[in-house]
Amino acid sequence: MNILLVNPPNCGRSIPEERYGIDSLKQIFKGEPLALEELAGNLKQYEVRIVDLKADPEGLDRELADFKPDITGITGVTCEANTMLQLAGKVKRQCLSLVVVGGIHASNDPGFFNHESVDFIVLGLGKKVFADLVTILKSSPGADFFLPGVIRTNPGKKLKVVPHSNCSTDLVEGTSPAYELVSSYRSHYTLEKLNVEMGFVASAYGCPYRCSFCCIKGQSGGKYLTKSIDDVVRDVRCLGEIPVIRLVDANTFGDVERAKLLCRALVEAGVKKQYLADIRSDTVVQHPEMVREWKEAGLRALIIGFEEISDTNLSAMNKANRASVNTEAIAILNEIGITIVGDFIISPDYDENDFQRLGDYLGNNHIDLPMITVMTPLPGTVLYKEKKSEIINHNLDYYTLTNAVTRTKLDEEQFYAHYAELLERSHSNARI
Template sequence: MGSNGKLKFLFVQPDLHRHYIPFLPKYESLHALICEAVARDFLESSLVFDRRFDTDENLIRVLKNFEPDIVGFTAHTAGEIFNVRRLIRLVKRTFPSAMTVVGGQHATLLPEDYFDSGVDIICVGPGEETFREVAEVLANGKDLSGVKGIIWKDGNEYVINPPRPISTGFIHWPPFDRTIIPRKYRRHYMWVFEAKPNVYTISTSGCPYRCKFCSLWVTQRGTYRRRKPAEIVEDIAAQPQPYVHLTDDNTFHNEDFALELYELLKKRGIKKKILAYARTDTIIKRTYLLEKWREVGLGGLVVGMEAVTDQNLDAINKKTDVNTNIEAHRILEELGLENWAHFIMMPEFKKEDFDLVWDFIDKNNVIYPIFVPLTPMPGTPFFFEAKENDQLAVFDYGFYNLEYMVMKTVIPKIEWYRYLQELYLKTCSFETLLRRSKCKSFHVLPAVGRALRFSWAVKRIWPHLLEQVAIEEKYRYEDIEHLLPPSLRRDYKPDKYYNAPRVSDMLERYKSTDNWDPQLGDVRRLPVKTYPDFDEIVDKQSYSACKIKESSKMEKTI
């Protein structure tokens, strides 16, 4: 601890396991910036270590030189949890006195998967206020029993504190201090398809919609909160980067909010290329707003089109239809705005379904499509439904990262993947780009950048897809269930308060949770348990040798 009684805070941005993800997303760690900002009053100094662009050896050096009091981690998707656990163990071996804190999506919805001897505190989010209070308590030398929204280790048990209720409304974060991120990392943060330096920020949190596939509204307990527009503008204005990525889903949902944000950006004379997100129905309702935002640099939107049939849109509870998708794309094309249209690839797809997606894209001249396999994100109602109905095909959380089809498919999985890759290659071909080049929304750098990037990625990820299929074929659930994280076992029931998707459900479940100890007051206790990482499981069963043989055999068949 610093000489003034304040804490030294190290935030570790975990790497994504290259065993599963052959290429890295290049965004800066907003979680680190938010944590430092909200807890600044109790911090003497802060530092970010971005493991995506660094090494374990350098982390050890940083731990020894910086001597942190508290080390924070985040895991947005389940695919990061193994690396987070590995890095936490490294921290504890190197600097045992540091308190380790884990937050993020997986820690919020399935904290028991982090019940490990190296994990001291788990933040059950949203965790901004919670982390501030954790820092305050630790700085003042008090115990953690009164901090709502955390699970903390007490000897050989984890103490589950009461939940921290949140409500829809405005959120306030102090200005972000990006000097805590070493310069050597900052050169990596860019909009990958144009290779331009990017500033990442957020305008809203949560979502008022309830799409079946989405984890955002579940993690935020069904709330929708907005930052004050003046704070967002200050964040954008303070950075020199020419590109801005608003990373949340609902900048344009609230009309007054989006209009005020536009007016402040215009008043400050800010005109950077802005990439934001929007639903198709929002594009139609708020067309005049998009026209205004073009004046301050809006260049493109990430759009959740999701499907090309009304049947599939209904199946995922999107609350839109195909005609809305078509009209939204027409509006964006007329405005010259890039439509980074996302489409969900369903497990029941056959060749004719992939052909339908291509026909829609080709007919409507969609230049920047992204295809995402339908993934039951761990901890969501959809995940528990898929697990209960025996729809999951692979039980290695490393593959739950939106790049793999982890559900059982109607056609052979390897055939399903081949059709998906063919779809990508069609959209990236020179012939396709040439036909699209006359469109108003065709911009050479992102269009060609996307084509080159995905043409490369399709080839790079193929061995990983083969490996996933080999794992599905080799491992029976019954044989490995006892080695899996708690949430993947049959006896795990989503009856804890932190599994609840809404605030009201969360509070109701907490009141009725078992494992109550009246002598301890309003807390629950669960034992500390450890389980092996999947890499350790497969190594013990000589999978490494087997996977090469299986992958080679399958590669010859395609």
């Protein structure tokens, strides 16, 4: 049985570029398709290939012709959902493969993929469920079956959703990601600012928090699940000489005691790497000793979702955090010497004063690389339910987090001009 796993090409669209010629706000996604490598790691008894169309844009035609997959799995985030359907259509036109979709958009909005080009939709953690599905399709291809977390498409009709338990067995501990399947693409997976190779490792899934804009709940059905420390150390080692490891978890330090144990285990194993990871600002403030320990172990940069600079706005997005805590975390990380990548979210309701206030905040607080996105009601989020009636752009190609899909308070062109100017100003001194 031949299984082809497909990572979509860069495909998001940009309103500021298309309407106003502002090309600095376009999102480009880079990095290895770890979710597919994890799936492949649990499919060792089959012939499996990964085609990463971000690194190899023409690769799908070649693989469909040469490899002739029996099953094609396609993953993607929300701004890739239309492209996933187009890729599914292409697979169906060019070979006899079954098509299975998964990933964050499929989990949060499965109805979107109830389409004739798609056979099955996998919800949530797919490593075990996808392998179970392959086993069933191999042994009894035409049979009816019940598999939690898998939906059989039924175009034009309502989907029968079979909920997924998303528990620790779904992590399939003991099998490493099939990193070798993307070895030919490895030179594309770099930390751009430094031009050094960067490998991805997952150590935890989901997040214990419930920020209204965040789509991570779909990844693990809202649970926070952690890999065993031994497995994380193994995966870091599997990446061999690659000098920088991006821990891709939404919240690597959600369990502080475990995070400390992981840090010590990496040191004891003699692993010498630099790490990039996500953390909440309140975790930094409550546990600076843990950050110091990680710094000694090689932690280079932390990515923090500061999101907003006022308590009112943080509260409105259910961030369960305060602006003063964000500022305190910045000071602590500056003192420890950790590079800060700071995420901020501007609202389509922003006026000139709001842009000015955020610009002043970034001028007064030392954040090495501020990342600024536009508040986007992604399907499956609480924010989507709140804003559904206000959405004026339903084309998911624009859900890149750099487009306003609800009406802007400022004239739209002015909004993007302020946005671009803020980004340019804050990146002029960026260091990572």
